[in-house]
Amino acid sequence: MSRIELRVNGRNVEVEADGRTLLTHALRDHLRLTGTHIGCDTSQCGSCTVHVDGKAVKSCTILAVQAAGCDILTIEGLASGRELHxxxxxxxxxxxxxxxxxxxxxxxxxxxxxxxxxxxxxxxxxxxxxxxxxxxxxxxxxxxxxxxxxxxxxxxx
Amino acid sequence: MYDLGYSRPATLAKALELLQQDDLAQLVSGGQTLMPVLRARLAAPSQLVDIARLDDLRQICTIGAGIEIGAGMTHAEVAASPVVRAHLPALAALAGGIGDAQIRHRGTIGGSIANNDPAACYPSAVLALGARVQTNLRMLDAEAFFAGMFATALEPGEIVTAVHFPACAVACYLKFRNPASRFALVGVFAARLASDEHRIAIIGGGNGVFRWHEAERHLDRGAGVDGLDTVPLDLANFTGDIHGSADYRRHVAKVITRRALTQMA
Missing domain, CATH: 1.10.150.120 ([2Fe-2S]-binding domain)
Incomplete structure (x- = not known):
């Protein structure tokens, strides 16, 4: 297990996870940000798309540790309060x-x-x-x- | 995925040291092929050595009349690069058509050629244009670099650091996508070099990238695109699978070559 520092939707967070933890699992299972979906597990469907340093990537195809130190934006980070993006x-x-x-x-x-x-x-x-x-x-x-x-x-x- | 270690060394030298200390360590850059492979448990490296952010691998510049692209440049960066678009627009277009937008934001040119997937796009451009592959140890001609499906001349502990593309007169890359996976069933990089010689490099055949020498000689003699139908293309370069027989792939390769040359003219 290692401690992985991420910046998600403007907040600095830490997750305690195996090196093999995919970003999508860190978001969903560790941070409970379940808006990011897993539709295929073969890098094809794009349901898990998030932004890493401002660019859309498939969060099932990058390890959480690879995204350490990057700015991550998920669907939960778009709305301002009750006002939708x-x-x-x-x-x-x-x-x-x-x-x-x-x-x-x-x-x-x-x-x-x-x-x-x-x-x-x-x-x-x-x-x-x-x-x-x-x-x-x-x-x-x-x-x-x-x-x-x-x-x-x-x-x- | 089997569990594994991870490190992100600050220098290329440190990355090489990690590879030398551990035979089971695996380099990762964009990881757009490696991650699906790891998830499917088709590989079990002891650790990943992440070189994606090394500044030494992240430049695009002109060298004489040609260009140098750092191994860590993503497909999206190559596609959008003013230098590549100005000097080798066909290469920028190729990069902009790899995978999908999300893949292009992560996948790198170094990773693509080091992996040498028989259906990957980049190897066709590297071979057709007579590019040279720079590693930490040596400079390799494209002909010497690619060694068949998923195989290259890279030794253990050797890292691709850049690819040097010479200038060319005109070029065009076209691929015929598998309608379901969108992977290239067959791709053709056609080029007329600065020397006026023609080059045709084909991917998707199944055995790795190769040149269609007979077609090149046909074109160098000044013969037309229409005559290509009768130019021999060795069936041994193609294999069949559920997506298409060897015969079908060879037929598609001829059609796509003709289209690429027509667009180039």
Whole structure:
């Protein structure tokens, strides 16, 4: 067991965990931040997407120790109090989910897309969401939500 | 995953020392291949030596007419690099098409070529462009570096530190993605070098990256893309699996080569 220092959603935290502990398990099991989901365990589905130093990564494909000293942002870190992040609000307004399992990863990826592309067109959103699987929606409303969320984030900036 | 130790040495020298002391230690950089392998318990290293943040491996610069890319540069960084986009736009495009956006934020060029997955994209560019691989010990030509599926000339305790790409006239990388996994079923890096010679390097065949010499000679003679259909491509370079037979892969390789050359023209 080792003591791993992480900075999660702006807070410095310590977890006591094996070296092999994946970031996603440190978040979910040690810090009880269960908004980050595990959908596949094969690095394909993107449900576990979080930001590490401002970049979207799959938290099932990085050890917690590898992220030590980095700034980690999870779905729980987006809203301010009861006010949703504009991308969360857009997913709500545009019905960008059905079962909701993939949604935390979709939203974290969507924000990463906006951070890099500003207001992306539909083709860019579709290409950039390659690493996030949704088995319910058929993606149409997710794409609409990401485009609308991008616009709202732009207005706020 | 089996339990393992972890260290993040501050220097390359310290990383080498750790590797020398422990035969079962494993380097990790982005870990986008290694983590799935470890999770599936297909490997059991005693410890991971993390070199992802070493400054020595994290630069992109021009060297003469060519460019040098540090082994620790991520696919996203290579794809977005103004230097790569200006000098080797086909390489930037290749990097921008590896895996998905999350993978590209972690995976590195050094890790990709050291692993030499037969379906990985980077080895095709390294081989086609006649790049040279810099390690802590020596400089290796691409031809000498790749040694078949998952095999390279790297010795135990040897670390890829950078890849040197010479300038080329024009190039294009295309891949045919497996519709489910999105991995390259076949990928082709076509290039006309600064010397005007043509190079065709193919990945996805199953036995590791290789050059299609017959096609290169065909093009060097000034013959056209259409004539490629009749140029022999050895079936021994291809293996079959549930995703496609060897014959099918060879057919796709010919089609993709033609498309890449057409886009290049």
């Amino acid at each position: 504009p991308m969360q609000a857009a997913f709500n307004d545009f019905h960008g989910l059905q079962c909701g399992f993939c949604t935390p990863g979709m939203i974290m990826m969507a924000i990463d897309i906006v951070n890099r592309h500003g207001r992306p067109d539909e083709a860019t959103v579709r290409a950039e969401l390659e690493g996030n699987l949704c088995r319910c929606t058929g993606y149409h409303n997710i794409i609409k939500a990401v485009c609308a969320g991008a616009e709202r984030m732009g207005e706020m900036a």
